[in-house]
Amino acid sequence: MAKQVFINLAVKDLEKSMSLYTAMGFTNNPRFSDETAKCMVWSENIFVMIMTHEKFATFATKPLADTKAGLAALFSLSVSSIDEMDSIVTSALAAGGTEPSPMKDYGFMQQRTVEDFDGHTWEIFFMDMTQFP
Numbered sequence: 001m002a003k004q005v006f007i008n009l010a011v012k013d014l015e016k017s018m019s020l021y022t023a024m025g026f027t028n029n030p031r032f033s034d035e036t037a038k039c040m041v042w043s044e045n046i047f048v049m050i051m052t053h054e055k056f057a058t059f060a061t062k063p064l065a066d067t068k069a070g071l072a073a074l075f076s077l078s079v080s081s082i083d084e085m086d087s088i089v090t091s092a093l094a095a096g097g098t099e100p101s102p103m104k105d106y107g108f109m110q111q112r113t114v115e116d117f118d119g120h121t122w123e124i125f126f127m128d129m130t131q132f133p
Contacts, residue, residue: 007075008049010056010064011118014038016096017050020116023095024088024124042077067119076123082110085126089114092122108132 011017014036018028021040026048032039036055040048053064065072079085092114093099100121104111108131114122 002045004045004047006047006049008051008056008059009116009118009120010053011050011116011120012053013117014050014052017117020092020095020097021048021050023091024097024114024122025091048075067121069119071121074121074123076125079124079126082126085110085112085124088124 018038018040021038022028026040026042029039029041029047032047032049037049037051040050042048056064077088079088089099089112097114097116099113100115101113108129109125109127111123111125114124116122
């Protein structure tokens, strides 16, 4: 079996969050979804489990962080072009996400940031290794 990455996030409004992640290009795997959690697929090996606070608490060993007030983690997704990066961010913004800072250009990498309704921070980036110094 291939190694897989599952990112688990607590969200306040499961359906609203699912709509935002769908707008960002994730698809839903109904096999691992119910009324308390949705499995959102980025690629064949990367998944984001968005869960109600109640469901998330059944797995947690600490109190939930307030991700609207403080940063708990940065999640970064690579894409194949600047146009794809811009398209994902534009779709996320149209679905209600926010862009807390302007695009960053590092020469070999361009990055835009999107926050979901709960403050979970996603960095969408395009990296051109031929431009790496």
